[in-house]
Amino acid sequence: MKFQFESLDAFITMGGHGANVWASYILVYGILIYLTISPLLAKKALLKQQKKLLQLQKKSQDANL
């Protein structure tokens, strides 16, 4: 198995198809990164919100006592 391009420049330009190929890969890997990170951030925000809510409930209960 050997590298199919003679230089880095040839690898980037890919015989005139570089723009199409690289744009596709950047798009796909960008979306895959988004699909990995967005649920983690959403979970973090949910738990944070839940904690605030619970603290508010506790404060309100303490005030009533």
Add this chain to the structure above:
Amino acid sequence: MNWQWFHRLGSPRWFYEKTDAWIIWLMILAWGLLLIGAVWGLGFAPMDAKQKDSYRILYIHAPVAFISMACYYLMAIAGAVGLIWKMKLPYMVMKSAAPIGFAFTLIVLATGSIWGRPTWGTWWEWDGRMTSYLVLSFLYLGIIALQNAFQSRDTADKASAILALVGTVNIPIIYKSVDWWYTLHQPATLKLIGKSTIHPSMLYPLFTMIVGMYVFFTLALILYTRTEILRRESKAQWVKDLALDISSKGDLSKGSLPKGNLPKEENA
């Protein structure tokens, strides 16, 4: 017959706890395979005689296309299980699969269009394969819209499940469109039955990408479902404990459950 395993499968808490340890391994495996496959396909696979280097888009286009169709079937099966057995977790899986499937379908349409320009001389053509794929993206959008259209969670789940089931008719149409109609899109090169028409030096990196993409899909579905579980079960004591426990430790990213026994039946 002991159906305990089936009831456990329907428990959101059980799913959340069970998948906690899987995430890191799925992440390493998915991203490892996707990076190896991409480097292999971009730099080491031989150039195609007719399409030259533009064919290298195949290594992302085809695996994502497989997933976008498999994701739809999974979503429909989850919807059916939810409708038949009135379980909560399958509905959560169905809802979580919709945005992932939509993103994957968009990728297929976009990369197909980018690949089509140098190969066919056009960005878009209203032929069988491309049009049926556009319909698939509308079906995913429809399910996302239905999930947000009703105030009642139960009604939204049932309506989405019915649309998901009806939409399955589109998947065989996508698959067979290249045989049924005259189309710019080439016939299948990878075949389950019969000999594949792709050289092994091009097939191996493609196979790596397909496996990597399936692992990635599993990972994304688990991550989205876990978030959906927390959203829907926010009033459950175990979620409250989780929020307080994690927040007090200052580690919000992990989200492990405090260890304890699962309730026998959480699937009411």
